[in-house]
Amino acid sequence: MTFSKILVPFDGSSHSIKAFKTALDIAKKHKSKIYVLTCLEKENLGAWYIDKRVNKKIVQDAKKYAKNFLEKLEKMSKESDVDISIHIEETKSISKKIIDFSNSKKINLVVIGSHGHSGFDRMILGSVSNKVSQLAKCPVLITK
């Protein structure tokens, strides 16, 4: 099987939901396993100068929220009989984490939305999808 492992980097934006649905469809046809990876950016929280515990609390809350959200995806994939494994990681650089993850798990295909939460829409690729499409070692499918 050539596409046995599919990675979907997920940030909860509408673009990433679209990417997940595409991946689900491909996985159904190819009987592959889906890895969903959500990255929480450590540096970007900005509360470190008040109190370090604030940051910790924010990360914990974010993790909880992400878990709730990802459970919905789990349900969706179970309905269509697709294996799924969910990962939530804290990191300093999102694109680097995605690439490291895809290399270490030997992913066959990355399905990623053209944009995430930020950036102007539809003009050019978002920064993360741009970096992933350039540096990943496996094929990258960019959904629009």
Add this chain to the structure above:
Amino acid sequence: MKLKKILVAFDSSGFSNRAFDRALDIAEPYGSKITIATVVTGIYQPSVGFSMKYSKEMLENHTKILKKVFVRLQTSAKKKNLDLSLKILHDPSVSKAILNYANSRNYDLIVIGSHGRVGLNRVILGSVANDVANKAKCPVMVVK
């Protein structure tokens, strides 16, 4: 996601051959129609840049080589029971030709190699792949 029509941007480099293989893999369970698109850019003249003038012999030569390659591709597509067609585009700009063709014919997916015949390998995306990934309206799969 529907995957009825897939466009493969092809220049018979190693990367585009790999892109074609991956396109076959992904298309197999869908039974999609695959179009091989090749762009003939014309001759480069330093005084005018790329022009669309070629001698008849040269054009005939080009198409002859292309058809020969196409026969080879067709045999591998037939093994997987997929429809294959060839489209030769004439345009001085490769990425523009591919984008115009894909956007006007409502393709569901463009498969493209990360590099073509020129460029620093494996550092960044090639110029054509980058342009297509940025500006296409449909999903794009970049194959390494």
